[in-house]
Amino acid sequence: MAQELDAPLLVRRASDLQSKWIGECEKNIARAFHEARQDGAVLLIDEVDSFLQDRRGAQRSWEVSQVNEMLTQMEAFDGVFIASTNLMQGLDQAALRRFDLKVKLDWLRPAQAWELLQRHCAQAGLAAPGPQEQARLAQLRQLAPGDFAAVLRQARFKPLPDAAALVAALEAECALKEGGRGVLGFV
Structure with missing residues (x-):
């Protein structure tokens, strides 16, 4: 998609965004969206379920704040954002509303x-x-x-x-x- 749009592709994985420090993950998420906006890049976050788990199952405040930060950044981002996951059923319902398109890649025919x-x-x-x-x-x-x-x-x-x-x-x-x-x- 980035190639078709003649735009750079910015790929971020959980290991790029997670941190052992409370609040650092949220900063890393914000930084990824900022970099994509600044570079006019298509942002791809692989295994996004790491950041968009259903908040109703959260046990710690940082689990909620990571989801909130991701949702806020998605809402404000005016570029192309792609998220991939194999665990769609575990995503926060508010996240699903923020995706304009949802594509399911099913089993091979x-x-x-x-x-x-x-x-x-x-x-x-x-x-x-x-x-x-x-x-x-x-x-x-x-x-x-x-x-x-x-x-x-x-x-x-x-x-x-x-x-x-x-x-x-x-x-x-x-x-x-x-x-x-x-x-x-x-x-």
Whole structure:
């Protein structure tokens, strides 16, 4: 998006903004928005749930003040602000009202998963997957691009001999997820 807008991208993660000192996190949040405003940058805060947790569950005053600071900065910011999270259900309701657009990146559809499998097999020098791998892949309902990335990182330690092994590793990744089929131990 920043590239399309011909604007710099300013990325901040929880480790950039959090502090062990009370009040410092709020200052870091304000500083990030100020830098983005000053530079005309698109501001991306990754894993924003660290700063926008539902205040009704807060136990300490600083938990509330961090959310309040983030909400205040979001409200006053006239630039492009992008927030990412995997835990949308835990966000403060007031935060959700402050986002003009909400985009949910859902699980891969079978055709998308098949295309990714073919691409990764070709990149890894594996023979093209066949109908059996396609059928097994179509059964995975909680498959994300990150699962492919995790499996390919694992292949650095235990190389994948063929497409069937890649699909088996993807099945194992999906089984670890909440609502996934089966339980796996460490392999």
